[in-house]
Amino acid sequence: xxxxxxxxxxxxxxxxxxxxxxxxxxxxxxxxxxxxxxxxxxxxxxxxxxxxxxxxxxxxxxxxxxxxxxxxxxxxxxxxxxxxxxxxxxxxxxxxxxxxxxxxxxxxxxxxxxxxxxxxxxxxxxxxxxxxxxxxxxxxxxxxxxxxxxxxxxxxxxxxxxxxxxxxxxxxxxxxxxxxxxxxxxxxxxxxxxxxxxxxxxxxxxxxxxxxxxxxxxxxxxxxxxxxxxxxxxxxxxxxxxxxxxxxxxxxxx
Amino acid sequence: xxxxxxxxxxxxxxxxxxxxxxxxxxxxxxxxxxxxxxxxxxxxxxxxxxxxxxxxxxxxxxxxxxxxxxxxxxxxxxxxxxxxxxxxxxxxxxxxxxxxxxxxxxxxxxxxxxxxxxxxxxxxxxxxxxxxxxxxxxxxxxxxxxxxxxxxxxxxxxxxxxxxxxxxxxxxxxxxxxxxxxxxxxxxxxxxxxxxxxxxxxxxxxxxxxxxxxxxxxxxxxxxxxxxxxxxxxxxxxxxxxxxxxxxxxxxxx
Numbered sequence: 001x002x003x004x005x006x007x008x009x010x011x012x013x014x015x016x017x018x019x020x021x022x023x024x025x026x027x028x029x030x031x032x033x034x035x036x037x038x039x040x041x042x043x044x045x046x047x048x049x050x051x052x053x054x055x056x057x058x059x060x061x062x063x064x065x066x067x068x069x070x071x072x073x074x075x076x077x078x079x080x081x082x083x084x085x086x087x088x089x090x091x092x093x094x095x096x097x098x099x100x101x102x103x104x105x106x107x108x109x110x111x112x113x114x115x116x117x118x119x120x121x122x123x124x125x126x127x128x129x130x131x132x133x134x135x136x137x138x139x140x141x142x143x144x145x146x147x148x149x150x151x152x153x154x155x156x157x158x159x160x161x162x163x164x165x166x167x168x169x170x171x172x173x174x175x176x177x178x179x180x181x182x183x184x185x186x187x188x189x190x191x192x193x194x195x196x197x198x199x200x201x202x203x204x205x206x207x208x209x210x211x212x213x214x215x216x217x218x219x220x221x222x223x224x225x226x227x228x229x230x231x232x233x234x235x236x237x238x239x240x241x242x243x244x245x246x247x248x249x250x251x252x253x254x
Numbered sequence: 255x256x257x258x259x260x261x262x263x264x265x266x267x268x269x270x271x272x273x274x275x276x277x278x279x280x281x282x283x284x285x286x287x288x289x290x291x292x293x294x295x296x297x298x299x300x301x302x303x304x305x306x307x308x309x310x311x312x313x314x315x316x317x318x319x320x321x322x323x324x325x326x327x328x329x330x331x332x333x334x335x336x337x338x339x340x341x342x343x344x345x346x347x348x349x350x351x352x353x354x355x356x357x358x359x360x361x362x363x364x365x366x367x368x369x370x371x372x373x374x375x376x377x378x379x380x381x382x383x384x385x386x387x388x389x390x391x392x393x394x395x396x397x398x399x400x401x402x403x404x405x406x407x408x409x410x411x412x413x414x415x416x417x418x419x420x421x422x423x424x425x426x427x428x429x430x431x432x433x434x435x436x437x438x439x440x441x442x443x444x445x446x447x448x449x450x451x452x453x454x455x456x457x458x459x460x461x462x463x464x465x466x467x468x469x470x471x472x473x474x475x476x477x478x479x480x481x482x483x484x485x486x487x488x489x490x491x492x493x494x495x496x497x498x499x500x501x502x503x504x505x506x507x508x
């Protein structure tokens with residue numbers, strides 16, 4: 001039976017289907033995050049995570065600009081552009097009294113510095129795992145060439161992010177107290193992620209008007225979960241077990 | 255110093271630089287292949303490799319068609335189209351007396367069947383690791399949007415393939431005798447890969463006329479090695495150690 005013949009899901013059923021995907025395949029279940037939250041990672045492993053995840057974080061405004069560029073609705077664009085501002089900040093260092101930008105990417109760099117990495121090393125991106133690059137490229141390709149419903153629905157991992165981030169802040173403070181001054185990225189995201197998720201969720205519910213479009217949205221959310229998961233696979237394989245980073249990738253300090 | 259200011263490499267120096275990349279980062283050094291050649295993989299792990307690698311194999315003619323589509327030189331196109339014919343074969347099953355196609359993809363499916371997988375399960379691609387998909391997409395993107403020198407140079411891993419395949423056939427026969435009737439793909443590639451490599455190598459040497467273009471070619475070959483490596487990272491992580499395949503990916507039989 002093709003999806004066109006299936007009945008439209010009610011908003012409640014659709015929301016339940018979206019959350020079921022998160023429960024099954026959001027990266028809160030990945031062994032790397034489980035180890036992180038159990039306090040079983042060492043500083044070098046957290047550095048590897050932060051350095052690689054920077055590559056993802058730094059492409060979020062590009063992802064959002066692609067989505068922005070595809071909308072004919074000024075109301076949508078006015079809301080969506082806030083995401084770009086949140087990540088890139090209002091100011092760069094030079095126009096902000098010598099301080100770094102106040103955006104999410106800059107806050108991520110504070111986290112990187114708290115692990116002992118230099119800003120330059122992270123921004124240089126020479127040590128990023130190829131798989132992390134591929135998964136981010138796959139994300140950009142999804143929002144560029146998928147339907148608009150798919151593009152927006154792929155951001156719905158934010159529906160699950162609030163809970164994970166709240167847990168993470170507590171666990172990082174508990175197990176890695178030397179990181180405590182680098183957590184402003186997560187502190188800000190606790191309120192941001194649910195706000196952004198709410199707008200995107202309402203948009204997807206309103207604009208996925210056929211069962212086929214609803215299935216497109218569900219598949220896009222699955223695809224997004226998969227690419228977050230794949231990043232952790234790569235990090236876990238290279239830096240936890242068996243510890244064989246590919247050529248050029250960051251080598252952990254002994 | 256930018257690469258434009260560096261002197262052009264002689265053909266010998268250029269070839270040496272290409273081979274140095276192979277020595278450093280071709281996937282013959284990957285732990286998964288080392289285990290394979292030591293006879294330390296079990297049938298389920300070989301199935302996982304063959305099923306995932308099918309996704310890569312089956313996109314090779316698409317990669318080659320993209321390269322073909324970018325050339326204005328009929329002589330180049332006449333040579334390059336042979337690659338497509340080699341992989342897709344001359345006939346499909348229906349026009350070949352009920353036998354399967356005689357192309358490389360079909361021979362890969364014989365290998366899959368020798369591991370105990372059904373053809374349908376492999377062709378269905380439902381259990382492919384997301385990272386394998388991303389790396390193949392990255393390959394197609396490289397040949398689509400890179401320079402023509404980059405596109406052709408990315409195929410130069412064939413320079414290293416002959417030796418690896420010769421070794422592999424011997425090791426597979428020795429350690430996994432139940433696979434012996436499925437090795438026609440590799441047997442054919444022993445002669446094909448060096449022929450194809452020779453044409454591509456001569457083309458790259460002739461057409462990389464500046465040091466900058468030579469560096470582009472070297473970087474494209476590095477990028478290609480990285481994506482082959484990444485596929486094995488994903489397979490190793492999911493199926494060897496610690497054995498945590500992502501949602502939907504093939505589950506090994508116990």
